[in-house]
Amino acid sequence: MMELFLKILVAVPTTLLVTLASFALGAVIALPLVAARRSRFMLVRGVGKAIIDVLRGVPPIVFIFVIFFGIGADLIRWEPLPAAILGLGLISAGHLSEIYRGGLMSVHAGQYEASAALGLTGTATFAQVIGPQAFRVAIPGMVTWLISLLKDSSIVSTIGVVEIMFVANQSARSSADGLMPFVIAGAVYIALGTPLAVLSRWLEKKLSFGRSA
């Protein structure tokens, strides 16, 4: 029992690495996607929308398989870990870009007008006026995505990344512990996810700018 728990615990850093690295990758790739989605050129908007639809529409496991077995076998050889991070990162980009877009849409048009009337440049307007307000609105969605990514990172066990689910599965097959490995794995996921929810609420409160909500 203790041994089983320790075995699973050893896999925690890999789960965290996959989760955080793909989230970070997605958070960056989501920026050009949301920019494309909000472009004033119809063609660019269309392309952005199509990419986002594909990234969000394909089941993660299919995506991961295509990247690892498809591209991995034919074009470049790579390890399961980078393939997993790239796959989940791209899926994250699709979701996060829509979360960003929601945040941007929540900013009142008057904020752009006031910035323009004051003579602020586009960069200053985005970096210091629009961005911070959009970010605050985007936080709950971003953290929700991070928590589901933490859980869904378990699918990368299917391509051989040795993370929590991989170890649990292996233990279950090679011993008589029955469901126990999965119960422990579940408990570990909850233990990892809860602080994130707390962090989200703290961040929201910190960025409430005197609003009571």
Place this chain on the structure above:
Amino acid sequence: MNDRSNQPETVLHVGDVRKVYGNHVALDGVSLDVARGEVVAIIGPSGSGKSTLLRSINQLEVPDSGTLRVLGENIDFSSRVSASQLLGLRRKVGMVFQSFNLFPHMSVLRNVSFPQERVLGRSRAEADSVSRDLLERVGLAAKADSYPQKCSGGQQQRVAIARALALEPEIMLFDEPTSALDPELGLEVLAVMRQLANAGMTMIVVTHEIHFAAEVADRLIVMADGRILESGVPQQVLESPQTERTKKFLSAITDR
């Protein structure tokens, strides 16, 4: 410079400005000259084009044709306005909105200081000192560290005025500055505007506050259907309007 003639310097010239949205003519060839220190009030029914005219002056709306001259900055709307021209223009013109549009994620002090740092390149200490003086002038020194949400509408609007003044504009535009406010809160905003007018600021005020317009404005302009119907000394326009349209509108806002 040492102009001692009866003709004060024209700081704003709007020439034959047109703006069409779809099949609605918002501005149907409007021309306007404003002299330094002049206070011009614009009234008119909604959809008359008065806000569009005001917003054309700092290019929040881009008219289809016409010309604009703001203190030597010449703009012809038939050709594309360059980004540097736009910034040059906006540095000379301050604007106050109906909905205040303060930055909700910044304290009152930051709201007034941040644009100075970005637009005028002032240091934070310099900017803060200017901001505190201005907040004092609009009666809000005590609110410097509050967030806009913790201020009443009237207080927010006075902060917005301070924020615009901090950039040392030559002309101030007011787009229905009291329309979103309770009458009592509107009064404190009007008091600040009156003080500003007395200090010699050139002001263009789109408003429904007919008493304020009559008392403070040097000139009252009545607009309807994208055109200027009347323009003159407020008392004269209010007491002997020249057109039926003006009579009808004036009775609607005064006889209630």
